[in-house]
Amino acid sequence: MKADPRIPIAVGAALLLAAGVAFGAPHMVGDYFVRILLLIALNSILVLSLSLSNGFTGVFSLGHVGFIGAGAYAAGILSLTVQQKKALLPHLPDLLNWFSLPFLPATLVAGLFAALLAVIVGYPLMRLSGYFVSVATMGFLIIVNVVLINASDFTRGARTFTGVPLATTLPWVIGWLAVTLLVLARLVYSPFGRRMKAVRDDTIAASAVGISVLRARLVAFVIGAFFAGVGGSLYAHYLGSFSPNTFYFAMTMNLIAMLVLGGMGSLSGAIIGVICVSILSELLRSVERGFTIGDITVPALFGASQIVLGFLFILIMIFRPKGIMGDRELTFGLSGRSANQNHKEGKDR
Amino acid sequence: MALRDGKTDEQILLRTTGLTKAFRGLVALRDQTITLRAREIVGVIGPNGSGKSTFFNLITGFSQPNSGQIEFKGRSIVGMHTSRIVALGIARTFQGSRLFGTLTVRENVLAAAQLREPVGPIASIVRGSLYQRRVAAAEVVATELLDLMGLSDQADRLAADLPYGDQRRLEIARALATKPELLLLDEPAAGLDSNETKVLAGLIRTIRDRYGVAVVVVEHDMDLIMGLCERIQVLATGEVICVGTPEEVRNHPRVREAYLGHS
Numbered sequence: 001m002k003a004d005p006r007i008p009i010a011v012g013a014a015l016l017l018a019a020g021v022a023f024g025a026p027h028m029v030g031d032y033f034v035r036i037l038l039l040i041a042l043n044s045i046l047v048l049s050l051s052l053s054n055g056f057t058g059v060f061s062l063g064h065v066g067f068i069g070a071g072a073y074a075a076g077i078l079s080l081t082v083q084q085k086k087a088l089l090p091h092l093p094d095l096l097n098w099f100s101l102p103f104l105p106a107t108l109v110a111g112l113f114a115a116l117l118a119v120i121v122g123y124p125l126m127r128l129s130g131y132f133v134s135v136a137t138m139g140f141l142i143i144v145n146v147v148l149i150n151a152s153d154f155t156r157g158a159r160t161f162t163g164v165p166l167a168t169t170l171p172w173v174i175g176w177l178a179v180t181l182l183v184l185a186r187l188v189y190s191p192f193g194r195r196m197k198a199v200r201d202d203t204i205a206a207s208a209v210g211i212s213v214l215r216a217r218l219v220a221f222v223i224g225a226f227f228a229g230v231g232g233s234l235y236a237h238y239l240g241s242f243s244p245n246t247f248y249f250a251m252t253m254n255l256i257a258m259l260v261l262g263g264m265g266s267l268s269g270a271i272i273g274v275i276c277v278s279i280l281s282e283l284l285r286s287v288e289r290g291f292t293i294g295d296i297t298v299p300a301l302f303g304a305s306q307i308v309l310g311f312l313f314i315l316i317m318i319f320r321p322k323g324i325m326g327d328r329e330l331t332f333g334l335s336g337r338s339a340n341q342n343h344k345e346g347k348d349r
Numbered sequence: 350m351a352l353r354d355g356k357t358d359e360q361i362l363l364r365t366t367g368l369t370k371a372f373r374g375l376v377a378l379r380d381q382t383i384t385l386r387a388r389e390i391v392g393v394i395g396p397n398g399s400g401k402s403t404f405f406n407l408i409t410g411f412s413q414p415n416s417g418q419i420e421f422k423g424r425s426i427v428g429m430h431t432s433r434i435v436a437l438g439i440a441r442t443f444q445g446s447r448l449f450g451t452l453t454v455r456e457n458v459l460a461a462a463q464l465r466e467p468v469g470p471i472a473s474i475v476r477g478s479l480y481q482r483r484v485a486a487a488e489v490v491a492t493e494l495l496d497l498m499g500l501s502d503q504a505d506r507l508a509a510d511l512p513y514g515d516q517r518r519l520e521i522a523r524a525l526a527t528k529p530e531l532l533l534l535d536e537p538a539a540g541l542d543s544n545e546t547k548v549l550a551g552l553i554r555t556i557r558d559r560y561g562v563a564v565v566v567v568e569h570d571m572d573l574i575m576g577l578c579e580r581i582q583v584l585a586t587g588e589v590i591c592v593g594t595p596e597e598v599r600n601h602p603r604v605r606e607a608y609l610g611h612s
Contacts, residue, residue: 190473210435
């Protein structure tokens with residue numbers, strides 16, 4: 001725990017840097033890069049929120065995107081204007097159709113809604129371990145999808161939900177990323193975070209030292225769901241229009257790949273995973289369209305980027321099965337000590 | 350025995366009566382009864398499959414008895430969840446070892462010390478003065494216990510990287526960090542050589558004297574049990590075959606037949 005101050009410092013440094021980027025980037029680089037930065041930050045929020053249960057608590061949830069979807073739709077419904085609601089969602093109950101919330105409150109409500117959902121879902125499901133909890137949470141994701149498709153009074157069903165104001169800007173996303181990172185860093189590197197990791201390592205030993213396995217898991221699940229809901233709202237306000245299948249298996253796999261690639265037990269790893277996958281898929285996407293170097297013309301190879309990414313995951317899992325960072329944290333040279341490892345004697349004296 | 354039983358019940362820390370547990374018809378423990386007083390060191394011995402670990406699992410709520418009573422400090426703990434039983438003051442170690450492998454040695458003890466210095470998720474995020482006090486208090490406990498168990502040098506190593514003997518001592522340190530009144534040690538000497546076993550016996554006595562805990566040791570190792578325990582209960586195929594001082598047990602005909610005869 002004595003290494004603790006370094007993590008907040010590192011987080012602070014990262015956020016300062018990010019703030020600079022957030023406000024500086026639009027003036028320095030083109031829209032394309034701003035968009036990529038925004039997506040990286042947004043996906044970082046989503047992957048960080050996923051890491052709390054899947055990485056730090058050992059509950060490998062496949063239902064996380066259900067919370068993102070719930071957050072996206074909740075925020076979308078709240079921030080449509082009254083006129084839009086009348087036009088797009090004519091059957092919306094009276095309780096919801098007479099007002100319109102600004103971006104920030106809509107996002108907060110979306111987060112709270114996802115958290116509430118997580119309490120209800122988690123209370124029975126967090127008693128399960130291993131594959132069982134993965135499959136059960138996947139069941140939750142499927143239920144959310146079916147509900148979104150069928151509750152057409154609220155969601156326009158399988159049709160595109162549209163008209164959400166495009167309020168998500170880079171500073172907003174960086175701001176939320178800062179909040180997410182700060183809250184999670186404090187939680188994960190605290191006595192409560194230690195309880196979560198103890199539960200991950202050995203549930204039996206954890207209960208034998210008085211840790212409530214259910215409570216540790218539920219807290220991780222609910223806080224993760226809150227930030228997933230927030231991320232969902234940011235996503236909704238970024239896309240403007242989306243459908244239930246935006247928040248389904250493809251997104252699930254994408255987020256899990258980023259998390260596993262970066263390292264499941266590391267906050268900085270989560271972000272590194274997002275950065276690597278995002279940049280690589282952007283690079284590969286331009287390669288995929290075909291290009292010409294001198295006399296050589298490479299024809300368009302659609303789908304090639306996915307294949308290369310797939311191979312990359314295989315290679316990383318073979319050579320670095322714990323991901324790029326494993327359970328170490330990047331501390332920007334403030335200390336050579338990882339969060340969990342120190343073989344140098346007397347370092348903490 | 351009769352005289353001591355006549356004293357007030359307050360001195361009785363743990364009492365099991367008629368404890369029976371069967372797994373799919375196979376009786377693991379039958380009609381087991383034991384009474385334990387504060388600061389006692391009691392041994393439970395018996396060959397493999399005689400019900401020793403079942404006994405611990407029942408007391409700590411990892412499994413539920415088919416019948417019988419378990420009273421700790423005068424209150425029934427049957428059906429209670431493990432984490433509540435630990436909070437009441439019973440701590441245990443496991444056969445083999447079950448450490449938190451990705452945590453450091455120090456963190457393993459801290460995770461347990463936090464039981465008496467609880468910090469919730471909100472407090473962990475806000476980090477007010479109460480949080481700081483509790484974290485500091487847990488650190489003090491951890492430092493003391495690591496010193497006692499001779500693990501201070503290894504405090505920042507990952508628990509999974511520790512040599513076996515150190516892992517066993519870390520398990521004990523972690524159990525003690527929950528500030529128990531009753532400490533259950535499941536084969537603490539397994540895998541230790543005779544010298545390490547001697548050191549361990551000394552440590553267990555020190556623990557009892559310093560923290561005033563009662564200790565129950567489940568063991569194969571007769572040397573440890575005979576040298577350490579004030580009373581011994583012998584189990585064979587789930588039944589109690591005798592209780593007494595090491596001397597009485599050693600000379601009991603059924604013990605010789607059921608247990609010592611084998612080894």
